[in-house]
Amino acid sequence: MSYDVLVIGGGPAGLSAAINVRARNKQVLVVSNPMEESPLWKAEQIDNYLGLPGVTGPEMLRVMHRHAQAAGVEFREGKVLNTMHMENAWYVSIGSDMESAAAIVLAGGVSRGKKFPGEEELLGKGVSYCATCDGMLYRGRPVAVVGYGDSARKEASFLEGIGCKVTYFHRPGSCSIQGSGKVESITCDGKTAAVDCVFLLRPTMAPTELFPGLAVEGGYVKVDRRMATNLPGVFAAGDCTGLPLQVAKAVGEGLVAGQSAAAYAVQNGQGR
Amino acid sequence: MAVKALKTAEFDGAIQGSHVAVVDFWADWCGPCKMVSPVIDGLEKAYGDRVLVAKVNVDDEHELAARFGVSSIPTVIFFRDGAEVERKIGVQTAGVYQAILEANL
Numbered sequence: 001m002s003y004d005v006l007v008i009g010g011g012p013a014g015l016s017a018a019i020n021v022r023a024r025n026k027q028v029l030v031v032s033n034p035m036e037e038s039p040l041w042k043a044e045q046i047d048n049y050l051g052l053p054g055v056t057g058p059e060m061l062r063v064m065h066r067h068a069q070a071a072g073v074e075f076r077e078g079k080v081l082n083t084m085h086m087e088n089a090w091y092v093s094i095g096s097d098m099e100s101a102a103a104i105v106l107a108g109g110v111s112r113g114k115k116f117p118g119e120e121e122l123l124g125k126g127v128s129y130c131a132t133c134d135g136m137l138y139r140g141r142p143v144a145v146v147g148y149g150d151s152a153r154k155e156a157s158f159l160e161g162i163g164c165k166v167t168y169f170h171r172p173g174s175c176s177i178q179g180s181g182k183v184e185s186i187t188c189d190g191k192t193a194a195v196d197c198v199f200l201l202r203p204t205m206a207p208t209e210l211f212p213g214l215a216v217e218g219g220y221v222k223v224d225r226r227m228a229t230n231l232p233g234v235f236a237a238g239d240c241t242g243l244p245l246q247v248a249k250a251v252g253e254g255l256v257a258g259q260s261a262a263a264y265a266v267q268n269g270q271g272r
Numbered sequence: 273m274a275v276k277a278l279k280t281a282e283f284d285g286a287i288q289g290s291h292v293a294v295v296d297f298w299a300d301w302c303g304p305c306k307m308v309s310p311v312i313d314g315l316e317k318a319y320g321d322r323v324l325v326a327k328v329n330v331d332d333e334h335e336l337a338a339r340f341g342v343s344s345i346p347t348v349i350f351f352r353d354g355a356e357v358e359r360k361i362g363v364q365t366a367g368v369y370q371a372i373l374e375a376n377l
């Protein structure tokens with residue numbers, strides 16, 4: 001089904017955007033990694049969010065989620081891998097699925113972690129970001145999974161299930177990928193494995209990788225007062241747009257981005 | 273005409289039988305492939321009279337996927353007079369594929 005607005009990221013910015021799309025009575029889907037893998041989940045105590053002093057990160061996320069659910073926001077667990085703009089709509093791929101919407105709110109937080117040596121050169125030549133997409137091409141062969149959370153572990157067992165021989169690297173400090181023309185091995189924290197494929201399952205994607213041509217400034221997504229980016233129908237909010245990296249700022253920007261995206265969908269949607 | 277789904281047995285004949293061909297290697301389980309699919313349909317509409325626009329399901333045609341060293345999907349391979357001239361791995365916009373076709377017509 002096609003939505004008015006699709007939100008990438010289920011943190012404070014994305015959820016705030018989503019309830020404000022619902023306030024305009026538009027359909028909205030939030031695509032995000034599991035809540036427990038959000039950075040805010042690790043916050044022991046938050047004292048600077050108005051009205052909720054002393055709240056823990058998990059409490060805050062649960063409360064925000066419940067609010068969004070009650071407002072009629074739809075949710076999909078998973079990671080957005082690619083986007084594409086075609087004939088007035090945005091198409092977004094999530095594992096083996098695809099969804100579309102008239103407008104997008106990018107609220108993926110900060111994407112930590114630099115690329116590994118060899119990653120860029122060997123992307124598509126054995127380096128993959130999508131286990132469900134490329135796993136089948138490596139049945140019966142040795143592969144490595146570099147994972148950062150439970151969802152990566154699930155993908156590793158999916159790969160084992162279809163017959164890949166998996167070496168799992170959990171949250172390595174540093175890795176490098178070797179091979180000429182195609183992946184031959186990976187070394188993480190001093191341990192080397194000979195593999196045909198490396199699945200890099202980071203929780204986030206760099207905004208410019210999700211949206212080719214997206215303008216950034218100082219490493220953050222460039223937005224105007226309406227939270228519009230340089231791409232048609234793409235709005236951004238929260239940590240991904242820059243400092244300060246704080247919940248209240250993310251929620252405020254989410255409100256603006258949600259309203260802007262809803263208005264854009266009304267003007268440019270397919271008349272729903 | 274619809275985009276032609278090529279099987280292993282007919283592949284070489286089809287590719288050699290057309291001056292320029294573009295082949296989309298895809299599978300059902302791949303979300304990014306679903307995004308590329310309508311773009312390939314668009315190529316068929318615009319170039320179908322001059323170019324063979326085809327797709328190969330890598331799940332059904334392991335042999336072809338292995339022979340062309342397809343290591344990530346979607347992979348779109350361009351052929352001219354039966355020989356590979358270029359390939360694009362991952363999701364690309366229509367303009368990228370069109371430019372390659374224009375350069376090889």
Ligand SMILES: Cc1cc2nc3c(=O)[nH]c(=O)nc-3n(C[C@H](O)[C@H](O)[C@H](O)COP(=O)(O)OP(=O)(O)OC[C@H]3O[C@@H](n4cnc5c(N)ncnc54)[C@H](O)[C@@H]3O)c2cc1C
Binds near residue numbers: 032049110210
């Ligand atoms: C330990 C700790 C303590 C903190 N303490 C405070 C505090 O006291 N006060 C305060 O104001 N702030 C605090 N912060 C900062 C606060 O967590 C962030 O500013 C806030 O969470 C930003 O919200 P966001 O919605 O922009 O991004 P995030 O909360 O990072 O949410 C983004 C979500 O999107 C998901 N995502 C990203 N890319 C994709 C993709 N491609 N597909 C699917 N999902 C994706 C991410 O996994 C994540 O769940 C703290 C942070 C940490 C880590």
